[in-house]
Amino acid sequence: MRRWAVGNRRRREMGLMAAGLVVAVGGVALMADTDDGGQDDRADDDSESHAMRLQNRQLADWAGGMCESVASLKTLREDGARQAADTYLKSAPAALENIARGLDAVDSLTRIPDTERFWAGYAKQVDRVRPEVMELTDGDDLADLSPSEKAGRAERVSALVAAIKEPSPGMHDLVWKDVGFERAFNSRRCVASRDPKPERPRPPLPPAADGASVAACADGVCEVRVTKPSVEIKVRDLTLDVTREGRKVTVRHSYPSGGEVRVNLSAEGARGTFGRSGDTVVTVELKGSNQSGAVLAITSSAASAPSPSAASS
Incomplete structure (x- = not known):
């Protein structure tokens, strides 16, 4: 049903563009060239087309950066469950800092209200948990902790990272709302962040007579x-x-x-x-x-x- 709706939406846009009308994409205008024989009009169209291509490229760059940051957050959440406490406490602060820098890098790429709301939703949550994560993973404090105390800190850091949720409206809402966002979130960088190379199959664990008890x-x-x-x-x-x-x-x-x-x-x-x-x-x-x-x-x-x-x- 969704593919049909998106297809119809695209066909309607194509009809508008063929008629020389403007199509708004996430607040970014897309305009088709018109051919009425006017040299000045063609010059204006060329200028406008260049500006729109630039805006669409910036939107794709913004989406690529956001996709990579979201993928890094997912990895950090998974690391909390699969890494030893020592390893996770050492790697988590740097990973969270890299995510924060990635979000900062895309902040100025667009000024579309929807993208600003989506970006700010993630950025505020990351900024909120960073101070406590840094405190819990401070190397000087960790040196004197027992394994069980380190495990407790690792669980706390993992819980803080897990509390960072996708803002609403979310990525799928934006994609459904506007074909411009659909194209941006299906850019090469977004696809690469969502579809990493498959991991090698894990050898199965042998049975344990007492289970996990x-x-x-x-x-x-x-x-x-x-x-x-x-x-x-x-x-x-x-x-x-x-x-x-x-x-x-x-x-x-x-x-x-x-x-x-x-x-x-x-x-x-x-x-x-x-x-x-x-x-x-x-x-x-x-x-x-x-x-x-x-x-x-x-x-x-x-x-x-x-x-x-x-x-x-």
């Missing part, structure tokens, strides 16, 4: 699926901090007397062992991983090692 590990034996960037797993009297970055899993254990053991598990079958003399010994095996999660098999037994140890393979 890390509470099942409390008795010392479990097989769990970890999808969050950071999670705390209690295994008998030990606490493991598990973080993910891409397909790599890092497992940490801090000892009450001080010190920390950390094991990086980056390949299927890799293992790490944690424990102390006289206490529980916990072994963590990476059963499989992809960009969306990892499956860990955890077992425990009575310790026999005389000193803290960790091993990986």
Whole structure:
């Protein structure tokens, strides 16, 4: 139904243009040349056509910049769910600054009321969350935080970014309203930002006997699926901090007397062992991983090692 309506609208515009009438596109006038034999009129038409081509080019440049900024916001939202807390807290402020600069770059390209409202809707929201994002991601403050505290900050930053919504009227409203916006939002830059190169297919995760329930590990034996960037797993009297970055899993254990053991598990079958003399010994095996999660098999037994140890393979 929409294609038919747009087609009819274009045919009506073509008829008006053939008659030498003006068609308004988003506040930008489009005028067809007339041929009445008047040299002065043709000169005026040439001048007006040049101005209109310039205005339409500026509209396309504005739409391209907006499309790229919106695509970057989408990526930043997705990063909050798939990146480890450390990585996200380091990358989010720079990404948000780049989005703000991209919005600033298109601010002066048009003065059409609809484009100004749409741009301002995004720009105000980005400016509103930037100070808090910068405060939450301050490097000096992050150095002394525990993994769980960093995860909490990453969740807060992710929530702030997720709160940036498309203004109303939105992009689809503008496209439906005016054929000029439809052309602009289907420019090469907009299409490229919406249709990136497809990602490689992710290898499926192996099944996990206990699903995503890390509470099942409390008795010392479990097989769990970890999808969050950071999670705390209690295994008998030990606490493991598990973080993910891409397909790599890092497992940490801090000892009450001080010190920390950390094991990086980056390949299927890799293992790490944690424990102390006289206490529980916990072994963590990476059963499989992809960009969306990892499956860990955890077992425990009575310790026999005389000193803290960790091993990986």
